[in-house]
Amino acid sequence: MLLALSSDQELFTETTAKLLDELVPVGELRRLREDPVGFDRQYWRRGAELGWTSLLVSEDHGGGSIGEHGLVDLALVAYEFGRHAAPGPLAVANVVAATLSDTDHADVGLIAGLVSGTSLATWCLGEPVPGDRLGSIALDIRLEGDDVVLNGVKRPVESAAEADHLLVTGRTGEGLTQVLVPSGTSGVTVVPMESVDMTRRFSVITFEDVRLPSTCIVGEIASADEQVARQLERALAITCAESVGAMQAAFDMTVEWAFDRYSFGRPLASYQELKHRFADMKTWLEASHAISDAATRAAAEGSANAAELMSTAKAFIGDYGSELVQDCVQIHGGIGVTFEHDLHLYLRRHTLDRALFGTPADHRQRICDIIETQEEVV
């Protein structure tokens, strides 16, 4: 998280943290483990009132940011989500709302519903193997007269069963197309999946000859590539900030444990072997804060190096964050791998985020692609 917040941002962050403390304390997260939706719609609306769903939406559409950039503000929310292992499809809900705002979607009532939290939308991006690598999209979208027809499979799609609308990213020839599919449309099959997270729910969605009027296309047909790239940067910014929040929570908890826990008459914090591991973890944690903030800012400003920084952040935070959180488990010993202890809430959240929107390995490949392209330009 940023070192220096404006007073408005500070207040916003505190209010978000307070609401999460109040509505989704760890006891509630444990209860939601058995809940098929994973979150309460009333909770989502309360968050929406604070601004969780409106920061990327233009003022014309009822949104607006706290500071200079809505994405920077939203990363503050995401960080608190990570620190609290909070429920709710924060990344995808915001991505869809932002895209409908960006493309001046005709149904202003729908955007208003997403902003107020009364309606929910999700983004269908990932696909099954072999199309599961970052950037490979195969779902077929074609025009037939005034209709648009979708065929293909998306997974994992977050909160699919609960969403009122699905923003589907597919391929039309060489270019990408996006279609907003109302839930319950004929030909759409939703099959729930299991997930590592306590409260976040995912599904496989099959689109079989799903036919809709072409007015459901978001943006232009076969020319959504730039918009999809933008969506990915936003989802990555939110995911990275949330991951850093989860790392921070696990780290703080483990530092406290190291001071309180005695073995052989000494606190764990007095053993140099462990102190040195805490030093490494602290370093990775600060590095994760630094790169997450830098990448988010670059994406918010539309900088030329936004993609490079975002992939750097996702690759680094994924790999080093896993090492950090797993070492927190190790330092806790046996209690660290029990359900009773809270540490796994943050381990789960970091693990989920690491695997969504491209693994560290995917992003290292993307970094290599990007710097090779930059060299060609020079």
Add this chain to the structure above:
Amino acid sequence: MSTTDNDREDLESFRARARSFVRANLRPVDPDQMVGPLRNERSDEQELQAVAREREVQRMLFDAGQAGICFPTEYGGQGLTRDHQRALNQELAGFEYPSRLQAPTFSPCAAVLLDFGTEAQKLAHIPAILRGEEIWMQFLSEPSGGSDVAAALTSAVRDGEEWVLNGSKIWTTGAWWSDWGLCLARTNWDVPKHRGLSVFILPIRQPGLDVHRIEMLNGSKEFCQEFLTDVRVPDADRVGEVDDGWTVGTRWMFHERMLTNSPLITIPAGMSHGGGTKPMTAVARDAGRLDDPYVRDLVGEAHMLEVVDRHLRRRVGEGIATGAMADQSAAIGRLFVGTTAARIRNINFEIAGAAGAAWTEDDGELAFAGSDFLMRQVSCIGGGTTEMARNVISERVLGMPRERSQDKDVAFRDVPRSATTRS
């Protein structure tokens, strides 16, 4: 007179001035001619020529008002901000710059003078440093001491208005072409180690001070060891109080851990670890393996580490500057740069394949992979070991209990020592 916010040059006009100066006066750097860290590539004559050119460039920067950006104006600096320094760094990307004058001359040596020097010392040396006339070395480490720098055995004995120094200092980079030394010495053996130290400044080229060049395992002779025999230093050249040298030393090591993150240091933006070795894509291309997905993964990782390092240093630098982070957090940047530079050496070596073991001059950048790998640990040793950085982070930043030591509350002369230094 100090500069106020109102009459300070604004960032954009400064940047424009820096840009036109750099482009009109400095030579672009040919990446093929760049020399890696501690590589044994130059003859002594070439090294001396390079030093002379860097002094010249420093003088040009000084004359153009581009030297000592964050140094006070009363000592010849510009009295500007970190942002101005960053702007200069950005404008210098791809151009020559006085790399040998940065560390340790500007930081920690000049930084320590600014913190603790007398007015006369600052006036005598800071402007000369900014003009490129004085290159400084840290006479800090000793052969007996390793990381335990406060256990210095070099002694300073008072003789009227002078001090007489005897002992040996080590790990000074390029002392054979440098001018001044900042020296930590023991002035009292009858008190615990931290309470019997004092700091002095002294010219390196003088009778009684022998500079011996150390050959590193790869043949580099950048590092030196000095032998001081009855070196006389006037009391006016003492920095800080007598026996209070550890107050100076603590701050000295803070500046050292800041490395290139210090606002007193100029370093072209985007400079990679090892001060300008080629990008990893070039290494992979020279190896003919840029199409190999595994190699592309490694290239991505190396680039990731360099970018993260840059942003971490920026975060820690700003955190310390604004007080959001403790000064001791400088060790965080030091630890990260050490371990990641070592990892990047591994990656380089892995990509080079068998050319890391045996090469010809046609192998391009691969020709360095093997000996760079042999020297890998330098990044985790030089500038304070990563183990010391881990102690500082855990004890001073996280507040964990200090390591037990056998030298507390004991007169230094009674502290147990290594077998080789017992007398």
